[in-house]
Every structure is written in C-alpha cells, then in structure tokens.
Amino acid sequence: MPRYEYRCRSCGDTFELSRPMADSSAPASCPAGHEDTVKLLSTVAVGGASAKSAPAAPSGGGCCGGGCCG
Template sequence: MPLYEYRCNDCSAVFELLRPMADREVAAVCPSCESRASMPLISRVAVHAGSSSEASPSTGGGGGGCCGGSCGCGAN
C-alpha cells in the first residue's frame, strides 16, 4: 500500500497515511485538529527519474555515499 502525504487546510499540519491508491483523493482526517479539509500532496516516491537500480539506499559501503563513481556525481 502506498504512503501518501496530506496537508491540513485548517491547521497546515502535514501528515502521512498508508492507504489504497483508490482512496488517495478521499479527504483524510487531520491528526492534529481532526479536520477533514486536507489535500493530498504529490508523493515523494515518484520524484526520481529512472536509474532506481543504482540509487538504492541499501548500498551499505563505507559511508562514502554515491561518490564511488557508479552514479556519475563527479561528471559536472
């Protein structure tokens, strides 16, 4: 089940909810003020464009991040 972010229109609180994709547009109840005036935010999951195989966060090396040369971060 995907994780969606919502922002409350009443108190501006941002909260996350695990819910089925079909319920994404359904107003979520704010955990702070219990208002139903919330809007779904754009999911952070779909931001990255491709190359998800190399950008895996589970490459637990020596703490060198992605600058090992495989991601091309020194190309600029």
C-alpha cells in the same frame, strides 16, 4: 501499501496516511480532526548501489558516441 502525504488547510499540519491506491483520492481527516485537507504531490528518489556503480555514458557526438562517423 502506498503512503500519501496530506496537509490540513485549517491548522497547517502535514501528515501521512497508508492506504490502498483505490482510496488515494478519498477525503482524509488531519490528526487534529479537521476535515479541510489536501493531498500533496510527492516525488520519489530512486537510487542504490546499481545507480552508483553504473558506468558513465560516453561523451562526444556521432552515431556511436565517439565521433568516429566523420
């Protein structure tokens, strides 16, 4: 289930909720009980062994990357 991050406009607390995507825009109460909250935009970093071990892209110009197309 996706996790969404919210911030309370009343007390400034930031909190997360796990909820279905269909409920992502539904109102959320902060842990202190305040109702004035806003959903924050989050970025997701994806990485892992495959990202670290991937070969470097060839540098240079031309259609084949090596400049052989004079």
